[in-house]
Amino acid sequence: MPRGAMIYHCIGIGVGPSNLSLASLLYPYKGVNCVFVDRKPEFAWHDGMYFPGATLQVALFKDLVTLSDPTNPFSFISYLFSEGKIHHFLNAQFDAVPRREFRNYLKWASDLNENVHFGEEVIEIRFDGHFVVETEKRTIRAENIAVGVGTEAHVPSFARKHIGPTQFHVSEYGLRANSLKGKRVAIVGGGQSGAEAFLDTISCDNDLLPKQVTWISRRENFFPLDDSPFVNDYFMPCFSEYFFDKDANFKKAFLERNILASDGISEKTIRDIYQRLYTLRFVEDRGDMPVMMPGRTVDQVRHDGRQWELAVTHHAAGSEEKPVYADIVIWATGFRGHSMPFLAPLAPRLEYEDVEVRIDSNFAAVWDGPADRRIFMLNAARQQRGLAEPNLSLIAWRSQCVIDAMLSGGGGARAAQKRSFVTWQPSHAWSEQQHRAG
Ligand SMILES: Cc1cc2nc3c(=O)[nH]c(=O)nc-3n(C[C@H](O)[C@H](O)[C@H](O)COP(=O)(O)OP(=O)(O)OC[C@H]3O[C@@H](n4cnc5c(N)ncnc54)[C@H](O)[C@@H]3O)c2cc1C
Structure with a gap:
């Protein structure tokens, strides 16, 4: 030294x-x-x-x-x-x-x-x-x-080789999603980031709207963040200390059971989305342009020379659906350490x-x-x-x-x-x- x-x-x-x-x-x-x-x-x-x-x-x-x-x-x-x-x-x-x-x-x-x-x-x-x-x-x-x-942005391994201007993680939304007019957009991931991206893509002036927006989530529905007082106890020091002492199996199961205490969608965002959907369909008569697909997993993505093709499994049916086709794919699939x-x-x-x-x-x-x-x-x-x-x-x-x-x-x-x-x-x-x- x-x-x-x-x-x-x-x-x-x-x-x-x-x-x-x-x-x-x-x-x-x-x-x-x-x-x-x-x-x-x-x-x-x-x-x-x-x-x-x-x-x-x-x-x-x-x-x-x-x-x-x-x-x-x-x-x-x-x-x-x-x-x-x-x-x-x-x-x-x-x-x-x-x-x-x-x-x-x-x-x-x-x-x-x-x-x-x-x-x-x-x-x-x-x-x-x-x-x-x-x-x-x-x-x-x-x-x-x-x-x-x-943390850093997480994208499923099968999609990583495709990351670029037309397929990107939601953390790059501000940089890459500036012109979606007339395009078909697929957003994958049903947490807060996916919800914010979905709301943004369907909220622009009508003449700038994408041709279609499809929002796919593994979860069974577009669930809210649980922000109620006793759930917020999980975010107090005493709970952190209590949790720390427990065994690894309990902790793992607890984190899975209580995921919506941290990773749900804020109620305001959910309401804004619902009101925008109502306006698009019933007030502005835009047909049913946005497609919301919960309870599905995207298993694969490939480019067929013209467009992205997403292979999607419907959980309740237990089988693959028709593929989702898109010009732009946005992965709102979270962050990892x-x-x-x-x-x-x-x-x-x-x-x-x-x-x-x-x-x-x-x-x-x-x-x-x-x-x-x-x-x-x-x-x-x-x-x-x-x-x-x-x-x-x-x-x-x-x-x-x-x-x-x-x-x-x-x-x-x-x-x-x-x-x-x-x-x-x-x-x-x-x-x-x-x-x-x-
Ligand atoms: C869009 C978004 C909104 C969020 N909003 C909220 C919220 O409202 N409330 C909430 O509680 N949480 C929120 N979160 C959770 C979020 O993880 C935390 O808010 C916070 O960013 C975590 O802080 P951090 O310092 O641990 O990590 P980070 O904010 O990720 O910072 C880590 C830093 O380490 C640096 N770094 C990495 N490697 C090196 C290296 N080798 N050498 C030097 N520097 C390095 C990086 O450049 C980075 O600046 C949000 C997350 C996202 C994605």
Whole structure:
């Protein structure tokens, strides 16, 4: 190690909301040196997916910091205030924060924080008593690292070789779907992104409408996101802790059963779609142009020289239907954990749970290195931590757990809030807790 080289307390890899939350909550700790790097040239957050009317799917208090430290200067309310628009925001009476406005807030927070750097991809991380992080530009060293590289677009394997201008993932919608007039469009995937793409394609002025839009979903219907209060308990710290202790089989089945708590379509989007369908068919007399096909799987796609041909299985019939023909295919088939090639030198030293790196109760990877050298994994353990892991709801709390572990061994964030109205734990564990709490 070069003499006098700076050793950071923490290096963050990736600057999406997860690590930006950590960077923001660490900011007031003046004695703590940290740096966060992202490979993107500047801050961006799902920039291909700013559909008109798209909003945040969580409450505005679920920003980078508020649910852990309401006094932190990087809150959404601080953003509104410092930009001189807090009164206007209140008067606007948004039902939910516009997605693009939340993105502007995140960018504001990243611009203000001099510990955050863009245009710097992390290539490799080694360990020699400290973590040695090789970026495109420099070598930096730290006692701890926080991996927050998020997710990447997922397309079924049989379709990957066709990705291009006429067949693309919905994350590229803003870039590629600018002229659908007179075309036949197939959208595959029945979650929020598929719904937003479908609504957008059928909502333009009549003379710009596609010739046909077909929306195909595996789910039996176009189901809403369950945003009700007791379901929102899944997005509280106490539920995350409860879930973390359970066995892998329970967790897997729970995630499948409760998928609509995180991956359903917002009711507003569903209503907007239904009203637009009504208008097209009964008010503007456009026949039944959009075709909605739930309960189907697209098994294959090929180009017959003129058009895309999608092979579709109808679940209830148990057989293939007539193919769907399209000029443009949009895959709204979700996101998967981002690959982490930079961890390769450390990979044999980590423990795994299925495809995830196993984490401890402080979100640190379980590994064979020293206990005071930690690899925090943010938004990389949905199977272990539950539905809230890829969501914004617990990012501030999770960051505080990381800070507590890094600076004092852990515990602070956990003590802060009163327990849920719901008794998730079995009664013996619950009465022990009550007994301890006096
Ligand atoms: C359209 C859309 C809307 C959403 N809306 C909501 C919502 O309303 N509410 C909600 O709770 N959740 C929402 N989500 C879920 C979403 O996953 C989270 O909001 C959030 O983006 C997760 O943040 P993250 O920091 O973990 O990952 P990301 O936002 O994916 O950020 C990861 C960052 O890591 C960087 N990176 C990757 N590899 C490297 C490397 N080797 N070196 C350096 N940098 C690297 C990437 O460039 C990226 O900037 C939405 C998701 C989508 C797709």
